[in-house]
Amino acid sequence: MISQQSAKHIENQWLALEIGNSRLHWALFMGESLEFTWDTEYLPESVIQQLGNGETKLEVGSEEKEIFFTFFPLPPAPCPLPLFIASVVPQQTVLWENYLNVRVITLDQIPLNNIYPTLGIDRALALWGAGMSWGFPVLVIDAGTALTFTAADGGKNLVGGAILPGVGLQFASLGQQTGQLPQVEMEAIKSLPPRFALNTTEAIQSGVIYTLIAGMRDFTEEWLSLFPDGKVAIKGGDRILLLNYLQALYPDLAARLIVEPNLIFWGMQTIVAGVA
Numbered sequence: 001m002i003s004q005q006s007a008k009h010i011e012n013q014w015l016a017l018e019i020g021n022s023r024l025h026w027a028l029f030m031g032e033s034l035e036f037t038w039d040t041e042y043l044p045e046s047v048i049q050q051l052g053n054g055e056t057k058l059e060v061g062s063e064e065k066e067i068f069f070t071f072f073p074l075p076p077a078p079c080p081l082p083l084f085i086a087s088v089v090p091q092q093t094v095l096w097e098n099y100l101n102v103r104v105i106t107l108d109q110i111p112l113n114n115i116y117p118t119l120g121i122d123r124a125l126a127l128w129g130a131g132m133s134w135g136f137p138v139l140v141i142d143a144g145t146a147l148t149f150t151a152a153d154g155g156k157n158l159v160g161g162a163i164l165p166g167v168g169l170q171f172a173s174l175g176q177q178t179g180q181l182p183q184v185e186m187e188a189i190k191s192l193p194p195r196f197a198l199n200t201t202e203a204i205q206s207g208v209i210y211t212l213i214a215g216m217r218d219f220t221e222e223w224l225s226l227f228p229d230g231k232v233a234i235k236g237g238d239r240i241l242l243l244n245y246l247q248a249l250y251p252d253l254a255a256r257l258i259v260e261p262n263l264i265f266w267g268m269q270t271i272v273a274g275v276a
């Protein structure tokens with residue numbers, strides 16, 4: 001039996017899911033309040049189907065497991081929680097189509113001007129979330145699978161941005177698309193690599209890290225020369241790594257960065273409050 005209070009508790013809960021190119025990013029909201037966030041790998045199709053039907057038990061061989069405790073840091077919900085999805089991976093989005101209570105957030109719901117039709121929904125939402133939380137004009141740096149710069153002016157007009165391979169993708173492409181280069185693991189880079197390296201691994205680290213930091217500095221300085229009072233926010237799985245290097249090399253610039261992993265969820269919160 002669910003008590004009146006916990007029934008109400010569940011009533012205004014909803015899940016936000018951002019489907020990125022590396023993994024899933026989750027948030028549990030209670031009304032407008034963000035309760036907590038976590039990341040998972042992409043989920044097996046069978047699990048998605050069960051979640052969408054409100055089933056919470058998973059058969060693993062002869063064992064029965066609780067889906068929620070396996071994939072989510074949540075107690076099982078008695079029925080599928082409302083789910084709002086922002087996805088930049090169409091093959092993953094379709095897997096959630098049959099979830100009983102799902103809404104996919106689309107570009108036309110974001111009140112930014114001057115958006116182009118193929119802009120990533122993650123970039124639009126992060127920009128909107130940053131602007132709504134810290135004010136416009138704002139530049140968002142997303143250090144995810146891809147590294148993106150996305151900016152809007154004081155009139156909430158998209159100024160534009162740039163897309164390049166993120167840290168992991170740069171190491172992976174060198175490791176996979178060449179005959180002699182090793183796959184460099186991010187965990188191996190503890191501090192700034194030597195600029196002029198005398199071995200292959202450090203040469204790759206130097207090339208990727210110093211040019212990424214130079215790019216971040218260049219885009220940020222250009223942004224601040226266009227909009228001296230503009231904000232700069234950074235998100236994404238590699239934000240801490242890159243921020244630490246930026247701090248070591250350009251402390252004044254690093255000090256201007258707002259570090260906020262949940263920009264997309266803040267964006268989704270305002271959109272959902274408007275449509276739910």
Ligand SMILES: Nc1ncnc2c1ncn2[C@@H]1O[C@H](COP(=O)(O)OP(=O)(O)O)[C@@H](O)[C@H]1O
Binds near residue numbers: 146169236
């Ligand atoms: N547990 C993790 N799993 C995967 N990537 C991680 C993890 N922790 C940090 N990262 C870093 O995050 C980057 C991906 O960023 P993220 O924002 O999660 O991606 P996306 O939103 O594109 O799925 C990878 O390049 C990787 O270096």
Ligand SMILES: CC(C)(COP(=O)(O)O)[C@@H](O)C(=O)NCCC(=O)O
Binds near residue numbers: 022088142144163
């Ligand atoms: C640039 C992206 C691949 C970034 O995705 P992510 O690295 O966050 O998974 C995504 O925002 C996307 O597919 N954008 C569409 C093209 C555009 O924004 O112009």
Ligand SMILES: [K+]
Binds near residue numbers: 144
């Ligand atoms: K992203």
